[in-house]
Amino acid sequence: MISSTESRGREANGFPALRRCVNIDPDSFADEYWSRQPLLSRADTLPQDFTDLLDLDAVDELLSRRGVRTPFLRVAKGGVIRPATSFTRGGGSGAEVGDQLADDKILDLFADGNTLVLQGLHRLWPPLIDFAAALRAEIAHPVQVNAYLTPRSSQGFAHHYDVHDVFVLQVCGTKRWQIHPPVLADPLRGQPWTDRKAAVEQASSQPPLIDTVLEPGDALYLPRGYVHGAQALDGVSAHLTVGVHAVTRFAIAEALLAEAASDPNLRTSIPLGTDLTDPEGAVVADEIRATIVALGSWLEHADITAPGDRLRRQVWAQTRPAPISPIRTAVALMALDDQSVIALRPYLDLHWRTSREGIRVETATHVLDLDVGTASTLEALQAGHSVRLGDIALDPEAALDLGRRLLRAGVVVLV
Known part of the structure; x- marks a missing residue:
C-alpha cells in the first residue's frame, strides 16, 4: 500500500495527479510497475489530456515573452547539444544580461530540425508548478518537469537511459518510442548512460521490448535504466517528461556513512608510509578488513534517528511547497x-x-x-x-x- 504524504496526517486524496499519468489503481502501480517495468496508458483510459498543463501557445510565451534564461533551455539535434550562444542574447535596454532566450534564433534552429528542451518547468509555469507539487506529495519522491519540442521526422537525442524514473505525457503530435531492457538495473545519479555507451548502443540495436507511437493524451511510465529512443513523426511533437528522483537504499547507506564519522574507530589514520598504490598489499588489505569490522560493529548499534533526519533534510532540499504571496x-x-x-x-x-x-x-x-x-x-x-x-x-x-x-x-x- 502507498499513502499520500501531502501535509502529514491528512486523508489520502485519491492520488489525482498520479491517476493522470497511469491508467491503473495507484496501489497496483506501486506493487507491479514502480521501479520494475514500463507502463503504457492510452488517452482513452486516462481522465483527460495534458493541454491544461502546457500547450504550444504556452511554449511560445515561455520562449519569447518571459525573459527565460539558460539553463532553462537546451537545444539538440541528432544527439549533439547546441551551445547556449546559438540561441541566446541580451534583452536590450535595462535587460542586457546576455543569456536570455532569443526567439528569432530559436525559430531558425527549430525550423532546421533541432529539438527544444524546456527544463525546470516545475519552477516556471504555474500549471506545472501545481501539478509537480501535487504529484510529489502523492508519491513522496522529488519531481521535476521538462518539455520536449521536436519538429516533424526529427530526433533530438540518441538512445540512452535516464537515472531517474519518468512519466512521458504526450501533449500534441505523435512520437515513436522504442524501449529496450536496462543495461544496468536501477542506475544511480553517478552512473550515467555515457559511462556505458557501447552497451547502450548494443542494446538499442536489438529488437525493442516496446515499439509504440504516443499520440496526444497518451502516457508512458519508464523506470530508470530502461534504454529508449524517440522520434517525432508527422507534425510537431510536444511531450512533458516528469522526472521522479527516486530516493534509494543507497541514499540511506550514504546517510548512515555520514553519521558513522562519529565513531573514533572509523576516524583512525592508517599507518604512516602505507603504499596506497598497491591496493592488494598486505597493509592495505588489513586496513580494509579492519574498517569493515569497525563499520559493521558501528552499524549494529547505530541510532536510526540521526540518519533518518539527514535523509529527510536531503529530500526536503529537493522539494518545494506551494508558492506563497x-x-x-x-x-x-x-x-x-x-x-x-x-x-x-x-x-x-x-x-x-x-x-x-x-x-x-x-x-x-x-x-x-x-x-x-x-x-x-x-x-x-x-x-x-x-x-x-x-x-x-x-x-x-x-x-x-x-x-x-x-x-x-x-x-x-x-x-
Missing part, C-alpha cells in the same frame, strides 16, 4: 486579529517534536521553537483543518504572535 501576506500581517484564519501551506513537509522545554518545528527552510501549548494547533493544522486565531488555546496576544511566526516562516497561509 510575499507582498499580500506582509500586508495581511499588519491587520492580523483574532478573526484571522490560517491553514497549513499546501504540500509543505513539516516535522515537529515535543520535549519538556517545548515544541521544535522544522521545515526545509525554518526551525521554530514554540510553547508546548501550541501542540493542539499544530495537530489541527496537520490534520488539514483551518484554525481561527481566536480559537487557539493561548492568551490572545500569544495566539496572534503564533500566527505571525507561522506566517512569516511560510508554515501556514491565510484563508
